[in-house]
Structure formats: C-alpha cells, structure tokens
Amino acid sequence: MKFVIAPDSFKGSLTAKEAATAMATGIKRVYPDAELTLVPMADGGEGTVQSLVDATNGQFLIKTVHGPLNQPVQVHYGLLGNSNTAVIEMAEASGIGYVTEETKNPLIATTYGTGELILDAVSHGVDQIIIGIGGSATNDGGAGMAQALGVKLLNDAGEQVGLGGGALGEVAHVDVSGVDRRVKEVKVLIASDVTNPLTGPEGASAVFGPQKGATPEMVKLLDDNLHHYAAVIKADLGRDLEEKPGAGAAGGLGTGLLAFTNATIQKGIELVVEYSQLEEQAAGADYVLTGEGSIDFQTKFGKTPYGVAKTTKRVAPQAPVIGIAGHLGKGVAELADEGVIDAAFASPSGAKSLEQAIADAAQDVALTAENVARLIKVSH
Known part of the structure; x- marks a missing residue:
C-alpha cells in the first residue's frame, strides 16, 4: 500500500518536513510495511x-x-x-x-x-x-x-x-x-x-x-x-x-x-508542485495525506492542501485525499462536496492552551494519522 504524504507547515509548530514525518510515524504504527512517499510542501509563502x-x-x-x-x-x-x-x-x-x-x-x-x-x-x-x-x-x-x-x-x-x-x-x-x-x-x-x-x-x-x-x-x-x-x-x-x-x-x-x-x-x-515533482511521486498512490495549520473555506483559493489534492487526483484519481490540520474552520464540507479533500481531521488531542497545542503538535499529528490508518484498515 502506497501513502503519499504532502503537508505544508503547521505555522508556529511544525515545518512541512516535520509534519510529514509525524504523519508517517502514525501510519507506520498501523501499516509498518507500507510504502511512504514524503513530499514537504508550501504555497510560495513562509516555508x-x-x-x-x-x-x-x-x-x-x-x-x-x-x-x-x-x-x-x-x-x-x-x-x-x-x-x-x-x-x-x-x-x-x-x-x-x-x-x-x-x-x-x-x-x-x-x-x-x-x-x-x-x-x-x-x-x-x-x-x-x-x-x-x-x-x-x-x-x-x-x-x-x-x-x-x-x-x-x-x-x-x-x-x-x-x-x-x-x-x-x-x-x-x-x-x-x-x-x-x-x-x-x-x-x-x-x-x-x-x-x-x-x-x-x-x-x-x-x-x-x-x-x-x-x-x-x-x-x-x-x-x-x-x-x-x-x-x-x-x-x-x-x-x-x-x-x-x-x-x-x-x-x-x-x-x-x-x-x-x-x-x-x-x-x-503550482511552482512548488512542479519543483517538488509531486505529480511524479504521487503516481500509483493508494492514499494521500496533506494538511497545514488550518483547513477552511480559504483552502480552495490556492492553499497547499487544495493544490496537493488537485495534483494527486490527476495521476491517482482512485486515491482518497485526507487532510490533517490543527484547526478545521468553516467550509471544510465544501471541499469534500467538490471531491477535492475527501475527509479532514483536526489533530489536537483534547482541549489545551495554544502553547500546549504547539508543544504537542508532532505527537498529535502522528496520533491523528494513526487513527486515519486504523479507519482505513477496518474499512478493508
């Protein structure tokens, strides 16, 4: 089973590479033999x-x-x-x-x-x-x-x-x-x-x-x-x-x-997708994980998760795209309705201060990715 993991940074807590590594950690707990392709992403701004x-x-x-x-x-x-x-x-x-x-x-x-x-x-x-x-x-x-x-x-x-x-x-x-x-x-x-x-x-x-x-x-x-x-x-x-x-x-x-x-x-x-060779790396994917600090109605206006989803669905249309974010805002359902991001999950494990959420970001993202993988496993 091939997972493509292509998140942006979680601003203030995780770089894109750290976020991708955390997602991979969670998936490996459920699918230790899975093929994991990590492609840290950005949208032209910070990171x-x-x-x-x-x-x-x-x-x-x-x-x-x-x-x-x-x-x-x-x-x-x-x-x-x-x-x-x-x-x-x-x-x-x-x-x-x-x-x-x-x-x-x-x-x-x-x-x-x-x-x-x-x-x-x-x-x-x-x-x-x-x-x-x-x-x-x-x-x-x-x-x-x-x-x-x-x-x-x-x-x-x-x-x-x-x-x-x-x-x-x-x-x-x-x-x-x-x-x-x-x-x-x-x-x-x-x-x-x-x-x-x-x-x-x-x-x-x-x-x-x-x-x-x-x-x-x-x-x-x-x-x-x-x-x-x-x-x-x-x-x-x-x-x-x-x-x-x-x-x-x-x-x-x-x-x-x-x-x-x-x-x-x-x-x-579009530039980051091209120079990271995301399209080539996503060929043959079974699942795609993406994300950033927040996923909401603004995501479809050129944000990383939207770009990742549109790109990977061109080469792996059968692969569901799953978003993980520190915060889910208004408009998330629209992304699923449009067939772009098929499901999205908030990563914080319980109510906590901003400082604690930042400190726990890596382990919370890993836990969320693990639960996504467990859901995939029971659905098969």
Whole structure:
C-alpha cells in the first residue's frame, strides 16, 4: 500500500518536513510495511525555501544582506537538488519581521537585501530563481532590489535617488546599462497568489501600506510615488506594469521584478508542485495525506492542501485525499462536496492552551494519522 504524504507547515509548530514525518510515524504504527512517499510542501509563502530544499535534497546557503531598514541581517536561501534552481523568500531579507510598531516605516523600508540575494544566487551559476514574495515590510516598488542589481534610478540632476518608497517621486530616468548580463539571462519565477495592481484603491499602498505603518497621508504619497515610478518605467523601458495583476505584491516588488528581471508570475502552489515533482511521486498512490495549520473555506483559493489534492487526483484519481490540520474552520464540507479533500481531521488531542497545542503538535499529528490508518484498515 502506497501513502503519499504532502503537508505544508503547521505555522508556529511544525515545518512541512516535520509534519510529514509525524504523519508517517502514525501510519507506520498501523501499516509498518507500507510504502511512504514524503513530499514537504508550501504555497510560495513562509516555508517555501525549507520545503523545496527538503523535497529535493537541496542545500541552504547563508548570506549577510541589508534588511528593510538598511541594517545588516544574516539570511538563508536554497539551492534545489534536482535542478539548477535557487529558491528565495523575500521576507528573509525584506520582511515585516525585521520591524516593530515603533520602527516600521514604508517611506524608507527597502527591498535592497532581496536584490543582494538574487545577485548571490546568480553568482552560483543558477539558471532559474523562484522568489516567494509574501510578508514584506516594504512599499518601494522593488526599487531597492533593482538598485542592488545595478539599476540606476536617477533624479533630474542625474544622481541616484535614495532608498524606500518615499524617494520614488524623485525618479526621472531609469538606467539599466549597469546590470550584470547574467541577471538579465536568469529566469525568475515569482511565486505569488496576490493579484493586486501596483496603484489605486486595490493597489500596494492602499491595501497593504497600513499594516506596514503607513498613515492615510503616507498611503497617498506612496501611491502617487508608485504611479510616477511606473510612468518612468513605461517611458524608459517600454513596460506598462501599473495595472498588471500581481504588480502590487510585496509592496510593488512584483513590479520591480517584472520591470528589471526576466520574470513571470505564477501561483505559489503550482511552482512548488512542479519543483517538488509531486505529480511524479504521487503516481500509483493508494492514499494521500496533506494538511497545514488550518483547513477552511480559504483552502480552495490556492492553499497547499487544495493544490496537493488537485495534483494527486490527476495521476491517482482512485486515491482518497485526507487532510490533517490543527484547526478545521468553516467550509471544510465544501471541499469534500467538490471531491477535492475527501475527509479532514483536526489533530489536537483534547482541549489545551495554544502553547500546549504547539508543544504537542508532532505527537498529535502522528496520533491523528494513526487513527486515519486504523479507519482505513477496518474499512478493508
């Protein structure tokens, strides 16, 4: 009997690999001779680097770069083991976790460190880079990233403008002549489910700016600056990106990547499915186990369990897909009604505090997987 085990992380308690290992532990208690295929997953957000490195037996690289407030930070990214591909999470270098309520300021926060990670990956000879762009502290349209790559953002006096979204109103010209040829040749795959445009009421500043510290006055300034920045990019590079879906992701980093690198946007889960080779590994499965911290009505909008279910049912339509989660919310029944996730189980073993639930996560997930296996056994 073949079980494919492909969960996302249980945020705050288990990495995707740890969750998969816990599920495998539970199944082995009932089916010690079963074939278990573990494929740690992610959806392009937090944990994507870890999951893809684990799934492909890749390696981690450590680099010191500039954080969102231009401070030195030590971060990691991955080289995949089954392709000449690097995987980066922009939040590692430019994420909201580096700022506090007192220090967050989207007028000065920069994606410069993300550009430094791209350059480092290029120096290792990769031909593709996957970039997950969730969780940013920035609203600079990817300008800092571009400046790190060698793009010159010049004011009317021909001088480089400063870092941060507050400086974009000064940009008069864009000069890409100093960008390394290798940067232009590397294929960049943007992992993002965000469809917001760069500007306007659904744009980066209006929707995401306030959570990064923007006051209403800052939101207007930042939105005006991004509008101006997009107009300069269009005039100098011929790329009209302001209304493109996803251009507003990560404070407009989507725009910067599309403007200054050889980039395309894809759904995060689709990229992880492809590079983890989930479809190939799921062939011939009898049962599929997936999961993450919560399964609810949002799951069908590109979350990992939904992507795993859709993918595995293409190659193993006979295999039931079973979800295990720390929490089951509204809409779980809809997933079963649609024939996507056939059954879902909450893993906590009894009422307990959040702290205790986190501490018990591995053993609770294992116990739930064991009970799933016992149910399978009595049904045969």
